Amino acid sequence: MQDRPWWGMAALSGALVVMAGAFGAHALEGQLAPRLAAAFETGVRYQAWHTLAMLGILAWRASHPHRGQAVVLGLWTAGIVLFSGSLYAMALTGVRGLGMITPIGGVLMIGGWLALAVCALRNRD
Numbered sequence: 001m002q003d004r005p006w007w008g009m010a011a012l013s014g015a016l017v018v019m020a021g022a023f024g025a026h027a028l029e030g031q032l033a034p035r036l037a038a039a040f041e042t043g044v045r046y047q048a049w050h051t052l053a054m055l056g057i058l059a060w061r062a063s064h065p066h067r068g069q070a071v072v073l074g075l076w077t078a079g080i081v082l083f084s085g086s087l088y089a090m091a092l093t094g095v096r097g098l099g100m101i102t103p104i105g106g107v108l109m110i111g112g113w114l115a116l117a118v119c120a121l122r123n124r125d
Contacts, residue, residue, distance in 0.1 A: 002065075006058055006073050013051040013080060020044050020088065028091075036091040039099075043087030050076045050109060057116070068119030075112035079105045 021044045028037065054076055061069045083105025090098040 003058055003061060006054070009077055010051055010054045010058060013047060013054070017044060017048045017051055020047070032091060036094065039087045040091035043084035043091070046109070047080050047084040050080050064123065066119055066123060068115060068122065072112045072115045072119060075108050075115055079108035079112060081105065083109060
C-alpha cells in the first residue's frame with residue numbers, strides 16, 4: 001500500500017484529536033484562562049476537521065491517484081502540526097509568542113485547500 005504512511009499519519013492525528021479533546025475537557029477544565037482554553041479548543045477543532053479531510057483524500061486517492069493529492073496531504077499535515085501544535089503549546093505553557101507560529105500553520109492549511117482545488121480541476125476522470 002503506497003499510502004501506508006499517510007494512513008498512519010491520519011490515524012495518529014485522529015487518536016491525538018480524541019486525546020487532546022478529552023484532556024481539554026477534563027484535565028484542563030477550569031485550569032486555563034478562558035482565552036487559552038478557547039485557543040486549545042480551536043486547535044482540537046481544526047485538527048479534527050483536517051484529519052477527516054485527509055481521510056477523504058486518501059479514500060479518493062485509493063481509486064483515482066493523482067500527484068497533487070500528496071501535496072494536499074503534506075500541506076495539511078504541516079498545517080496541523082504548526083497551527084494546532086502551536087495553539088496546544090501556547091495554551092499549556094502560556095507563552096504568547098508561540099501564537100506567532102499559528103498563522104503559518106493556517107496558511108499551510110489554506111494552501112492545502114487551494115491545492116485540492118487545483119488537483120480536482122486538473123482531474124480528467
